[in-house]
Amino acid sequence: MPPEDEVDRIVDAWHGERPDLDFAPLQVLSRVDRLARRLDRARRAAFEASGMEPWEFDVLSALRRAGEPYELSPKVLLQLTLVSSGTMTNRVDRLTLRGLVARRTDPRDGRGVLVTLTDAGRTAVDGAIADLLRAEQDILGGLSTGEQDQLAGLLRRLILGLGD
Numbered sequence: 001m002p003p004e005d006e007v008d009r010i011v012d013a014w015h016g017e018r019p020d021l022d023f024a025p026l027q028v029l030s031r032v033d034r035l036a037r038r039l040d041r042a043r044r045a046a047f048e049a050s051g052m053e054p055w056e057f058d059v060l061s062a063l064r065r066a067g068e069p070y071e072l073s074p075k076v077l078l079q080l081t082l083v084s085s086g087t088m089t090n091r092v093d094r095l096t097l098r099g100l101v102a103r104r105t106d107p108r109d110g111r112g113v114l115v116t117l118t119d120a121g122r123t124a125v126d127g128a129i130a131d132l133l134r135a136e137q138d139i140l141g142g143l144s145t146g147e148q149d150q151l152a153g154l155l156r157r158l159i160l161g162l163g164d
Contacts, residue, residue, distance in 0.1 A: 007031050035139075042135040050128035055081075057132075059091055060100060060125035063117040070117035073106065077115060100124055 007030045011023045047057050062080040063070050072080075078088050092115055095101040100121035106112035117125070140148055 005031075007034070039136070039139060042139060043132060046131040046135040047128055049131050050124060052124060052128055055083075055091060056095060056100070057125065057128050059088075059095060059115075060117065060121050061129065063101065063115065064122060064125045064129075070122065071104075071114045073112060073114055095121070 007027065010030065011026050014021070014023055014026070044054060047054055050057075052060070058081045059077060062077055063072055066072050074085070074088055074092065077092075078085060081088070083091070092101060092103065096103060098120075100118055102116045102118055103113050104116055106114050143151065
């Protein structure tokens with residue numbers, strides 16, 4: 001039997017107090033919550049090592065994943081990063097000041113704007129993703145590749161079942 005963790009102790013204590021309830025959801029979701037908090041700390045540390053904030057990574061990585069010429073409209077960036085128009089404007093302004101993105105007129109629509117990843121932005125986001133993947137691999141290091149694939153599949157199924 002594997003060693004007990006804090007979730008086991010919490011569930012055992014609850015079961016002693018409320019044996020009429022099924023605590024199986026706590027066995028899974030309390031661990032997911034603890035993992036999410038650890039992942040958040042690891043991600044923040046990885047981004048900090050790359051000199052950026054998590055929101056900066058979100059915008060820069062959306063541009064990088066778009067492929068050459070690494071540019072998107074602010075509207076598409078809004079959809080990919082799930083923030084408001086005002087928030088995106090502020091983020092693009094701040095990234096422009098840092099020289100990580102540039103704005104240019106959309107040649108297909110003279111009224112539109114495109115946000116373009118600069119060479120400095122590409123270097124920054126490439127470093128950040130490498131740091132992030134190392135941190136995440138450290139978190140998953142106790143699982144084999146097959147176990148990681150199995151866990152990914154189970155989590156995907158759970159998320160898809162929620163209809164988001």
